[in-house]
C-alpha cells in the first residue's frame with residue numbers, strides 16, 4: 001500500500017493506474033461468461049449487514065478487480081476519513097464544520113463530547129421534545145384553536161427539509177396513524193399551496209415550518225401564505241396551536257412569529273440532506289409515532305456500525321460506492337438508475353438525487369484543484385414495475401451503459417395473495433434480462449431463422465440487487481444510511497467535500513435580482529440577451 005489520503009490526488013496513486021490498466025480488460029468482459037467461469041460467483045460477490053443483503057455479482061468485476069478497488073480505497077485514506085467523520089473532525093472543510101448526522105441516531109447513553117459540549121445530551125433532549133409534540137398531536141391532547149383534534153400535518157420546507165421527511169412518511173405508510181394525514185409543501189409555485197390547502201381546515205391543521213437556515217425564500221413565502229390562510233379564520237393568539245418550527249436559527253423563527261417554546265432546534269453540524277434524523281423528521285415522528293421513529297434511527301445506527309467496523313471487503317456502503325465509481329470513471333456511464341420494487345419507496349430516488357448529486361456534484365477537489373475524472377452521475381428512477389413499462393426499453397436496447405440498483409423487500413406489508421410474488425418475479429426478471437438478454441437458442445429462432453436485429457437483446461448490462469426481509473422503520477433507516485455512506489465513500493474516492501453545496505447559491509442570488517425586475521420595481525440589470533428577452537416577455541404578459 002502507498003501513503004494514504006490527501007497528500008496526493010487519488011488519480012496520481014499507483015493503485016489508480018493499476019485500476020485503469022485493469023479496466024481495459026474488464027470493458028471487454030461478458031457478464032454471463034464470468035458466471036460460467038466461477039460457480040461460486042453469487043456467494044463470492046454478495047454481502048450483508050444491518051438487515052440488508054447485496055448481490056453485486058452481476059457487475060464487471062472479478063476477484064482481481066475487487067482487490068484493486070479495495071487497495072485504491074485504502075490509498076485514498078478511506079478508513080481514516082471515515083473515522084474522522086464519525087469523530088467530529090471538521091470534514092466539511094469549506095464551512096469548517098463536522099458532519100455528525102451519525103450522532104443523531106446513536107443510542108441514548110452513548111456519550112459524545114466535542115469542544116467541551118456534550119452533543120449527545122443535546123440530541124437526546126431534542127428527541128424528548130419531538131416525543132412530547134408527537135405524542136400530544138397523536139393523542140389529541142394538542143388541540144386546535146377551537147378545541148378540535150389535529151387531523152392534518154403540513155410540513156413546509158424544501159430540499160433536505162422536505163425530501164427526507166416526505167420520503168420516510170411515504171415509505172412508512174403502513175405504520176402511520178389512521179387519524180392523521182401528512183402533507184408536504186415545498187414548491188414556491190402557488191399551485192402547490194393551493195393543492196395542499198384545498199380540503200384542509202384551519203381548525204385542525206398543524207404546520208411544521210422546517211428550515212435549517214430559516215432564510216430559504218420558497219419556505220418563507222409558503223409559511224407566510226399558510227399563516228395568512230390561517231389568520232383568515234383564527235386570531236394571532238391562536239397561531240401557537242397551529243405553527244411549530246424546526247431550525248438552527250432561533251432569531252429568524254422568532255421574527256416570523258413562532259414562539260421559542262414551539263421551536264425544535266438542531267445544529268449546524270447536520271447538513272440539510274442528512275437532516276431527516278434530526279427534528280426535521282418531526283413530521284415523520286408525528287405521522288408514525290416516536291417508537292417507529294426511534295426504530296428508524298436504530299436501523300440507521302446499525303448501518304453506521306456496519307460501515308465503521310466491517311472490513312472494506314464486506315462493507316456494503318464501500319461496495320456500492322466502489323462499483324458505482326468504477327462505472328463512472330472507466331465505463332463512461334453518466335447515470336445511475338435506482339429502481340425500488342416497492343410502491344412506498346416511490347420517493348426514494350428523489351431523495352437520493354439530492355443526497356448524491358448535491359453532495360458529489362463537484363469538479364474541484366479538497367485541495368482546490370480540478371477533479372480529472374467524472375464525478376457523480378445523474379441519479380434517477382421511480383418504482384420498478386412502472387419503470388418497466390416506460391424507460392426500461394432504453395436499458396435493454398439503448399446505447400448507454402446505465403447501472404441499476406434494484407431494491408426489493410422479500411415479504412410485503414400487505415396481505416393480498418400472490419401479488420408480491422409477481423412483483424418480485426418482475427424484479428428478478430429485469431435483472432436477468434439486462435444481464436443475459438436472450439438465450440442462444442432463443443436468438444437462433446425457429447427453423448434456422450435467427451431473430452431479426454430489432455428483437456435482439458444483447459444483455460451484458462450490470463446491476464446490483466439489494467434485498468431486505470420487509471420494509472420497516474429499521475430497514476428503511478439502514479437503507480438510507482447505506483446510501484449516505486456510499487455518497488461519503490465516493491466523495492473520498494474523488495477527494496471532494498461532500499458536505500457543501502456552493503453551486504446552489506448562485507441561482508438564489510440571481511433570482512432575487514430578477515424578481516424586482518419582473519415586478520417592474522427596478523431598472524433592468526445587465527443580463528445576457530436571452531434572460532433580458534425573457535424578462536421583457538414576462539412583463540408584457
Ligand code: F6P
Pocket residue numbers: 157158159160161210211212213214215216219272273358501504
Ligand atoms: O438547495 C440548497 C439547500 O441549502 C439544501 O441543501 C437544503 O436542504 C435546502 O436548501 C433547504 O434549506 P433550509 O433547510 O435552510 O431551508
